[in-house]
Amino acid sequence: MKISSNFAPPLRIISPFFIAGVLFYILSIIGLFTLESHIAWLDLHWIGFVHTYLIGFVMLVIVGAMAQLIPVVLERGHCCVGFYPIIFTFISLGTLLLLMGFLAYPLLLSYGGLIIVLGFAIFGIELILTGKDVLWRSLSTRAVSFAILFLILGTVLGWVMTLGLSGIVEIDPSRLIDAHATTLLAGGVMLILIGLAQILLPMFGLAHGFDTKPATWAFGLIIFGVMLYLCGKIFFLNIFQTLGMISILLAVCAHIVQVVAIARKKGRREYDIWFRSLVVAYLSLVLSLISLIFALVSGDDRAWILAGWLFGVGFLGFMITGHLYKIIPFLVWFEKFSPLVGKQKVPMLHQMVPKRSADFQWGYSSIGVFVAGLSLILENNDLWHGGLSFLLVGSLFLIRNILWMLRFK
Amino acid sequence: MKLVTKEEVYAAISTVIDPEVGCNLVDLGLIYGAEIDENNHVNVTMTLSTRGCPLHQSMIDWVKEAVEKIELVAGCDVEIVWEPEWNISMAAEHVKQSLGGGGTGMW
Numbered sequence: 001m002k003i004s005s006n007f008a009p010p011l012r013i014i015s016p017f018f019i020a021g022v023l024f025y026i027l028s029i030i031g032l033f034t035l036e037s038h039i040a041w042l043d044l045h046w047i048g049f050v051h052t053y054l055i056g057f058v059m060l061v062i063v064g065a066m067a068q069l070i071p072v073v074l075e076r077g078h079c080c081v082g083f084y085p086i087i088f089t090f091i092s093l094g095t096l097l098l099l100m101g102f103l104a105y106p107l108l109l110s111y112g113g114l115i116i117v118l119g120f121a122i123f124g125i126e127l128i129l130t131g132k133d134v135l136w137r138s139l140s141t142r143a144v145s146f147a148i149l150f151l152i153l154g155t156v157l158g159w160v161m162t163l164g165l166s167g168i169v170e171i172d173p174s175r176l177i178d179a180h181a182t183t184l185l186a187g188g189v190m191l192i193l194i195g196l197a198q199i200l201l202p203m204f205g206l207a208h209g210f211d212t213k214p215a216t217w218a219f220g221l222i223i224f225g226v227m228l229y230l231c232g233k234i235f236f237l238n239i240f241q242t243l244g245m246i247s248i249l250l251a252v253c254a255h256i257v258q259v260v261a262i263a264r265k266k267g268r269r270e271y272d273i274w275f276r277s278l279v280v281a282y283l284s285l286v287l288s289l290i291s292l293i294f295a296l297v298s299g300d301d302r303a304w305i306l307a308g309w310l311f312g313v314g315f316l317g318f319m320i321t322g323h324l325y326k327i328i329p330f331l332v333w334f335e336k337f338s339p340l341v342g343k344q345k346v347p348m349l350h351q352m353v354p355k356r357s358a359d360f361q362w363g364y365s366s367i368g369v370f371v372a373g374l375s376l377i378l379e380n381n382d383l384w385h386g387g388l389s390f391l392l393v394g395s396l397f398l399i400r401n402i403l404w405m406l407r408f409k
Numbered sequence: 410m411k412l413v414t415k416e417e418v419y420a421a422i423s424t425v426i427d428p429e430v431g432c433n434l435v436d437l438g439l440i441y442g443a444e445i446d447e448n449n450h451v452n453v454t455m456t457l458s459t460r461g462c463p464l465h466q467s468m469i470d471w472v473k474e475a476v477e478k479i480e481l482v483a484g485c486d487v488e489i490v491w492e493p494e495w496n497i498s499m500a501a502e503h504v505k506q507s508l509g510g511g512g513t514g515m516w
Binding site for chain 1 (some may be wrong): 509
């Protein structure tokens with residue numbers, strides 16, 4: 001196995017994903033200020049900011065991180081690293097068009113949706129061309145491959161919905177919304193995280209000798225669950241949808257068991273910003289699961305919204321920001337300092353993280369997630385705006401920290 | 410001809426630092442062995458803390474460069490092996506302490 005330095009994509013290709021991703025994060029939080037804590041599911045402004053967050057922040061950062069991780073996982077260089085600026089442009093532009101479409105100009109929705117489908121398709125094609133004969137080799141690569149298929153399927157479903165919202169085809173978008181969300185969030189985002197967690201958590205935590213069966217279960221259950229759910233939707237079989245959702249919930253539980261198994265075997269027991277971010281992320285995931293189960297049993301809309309909030313902003317948000325504090329210093333170090341090893345003193349990666357400012361980001365964002373989450377249950381606008389204020393300050397620290405790390409000399 | 414010693418080789422490799430962990434490769438327990446033949450050619454057998462280490466090739470290059478800086482060394486080859494799998498118990502005691510107290514565990 002040889003990972004040549006040529007395999008690592010240049011920082012200038014990856015850094016825009018992270019910078020733009022956090023700017024979309026800030027934009028979506030500012031947008032949420034215009035809404036009230038009593039959120040209507042089908043409010044187009046709400047949907048617009050949710051898409052800005054999930055595509056503009058979550059997916060853009062994940063795709064950027066994958067540009068660096070794919071060569072590591074597949075043990076070979078990118079086939080077409082030049083595709084990444086195109087992917088970046090398509091996903092960013094598509095997100096902006098979607099936001100404008102949801103806020104004011106519905107006709108833009110179909111264009112935004114189509115551009116995002118193309119962006120994910122190019123990402124999938126690049127992955128297949130890069131690792132065509134090794135994609136099946138490990139659980140992580142299998143998970144990422146399936147996840148990209150679900151991402152493309154989910155965005156196509158979303159695009160069909162935008163055609164309905166734009167008035168181009170006659171279709172009721174609300175009939176597809178749960179299939180669209182399940183395919184993307186469970187089949188796409190969660191499956192990617194199940195795969196990447198198997199590499200990133202042991203690597204950064206120095207964990208070895210842990211049981212990997214829970215991850216295998218999580219992988220199988222989530223794919224089975226999403227497909228069963230979609231079959232139930234296509235053939236109008238509610239029982240399939242229920243069983244599919246149960247399977248997805250069990251997959252998330254298996255993933256949590258896997259993370260605990262890795263954590264119990266980790267040799268690194270420092271409470272750095274990465275570790276503390278993961279604690280908030282998985283605490284949010286557990287609370288989200290509890291809220292989701294309550295929502296399924298009671299049918300309470302507030303529990304659905306809270307589950308979504310904790311999953312999106314708590315779990316995904318902290319998983320991503322925590323890993324940015326590991327990935328960005330590495331990329332900067334590799335480009336600027338690795339050629340100097342043995343010739344002059346070079347910094348360690350932990351010295352390239354603005355610790356105090358990262359603590360502020362973590363603290364403000366954590367308070368924001370849970371205060372705003374509480375406001376969704378209480379339907380209290382003051383609490384909602386208070387929570388969002390904490391999140392906004394946290395996000396401003398985040399962009400400051402990212403720029404600080406990228407400019408480190 | 411004077412032969413290079415293992416101690417000299419290990420001392421040279423201990424100048425190579427893992428930038429993520431902040432410790433040298435010898436103290437981390439990543440160096441499994443060093444063989445020196447009669448021509449002072451050195452074969453280093455080592456592992457990495459994780460299979461997906463993005464610094465895989467860089468580590469090999471740094472170890473090779475460090476060893477080849479020793480006077481009399483004719484050349485150096487570095488082989489990465491995955492058996493036995495590295496774990497934190499192979500690291501020196503001060504490394505375990507610097508990483509949070511030694512041993513494994515969630516907290």
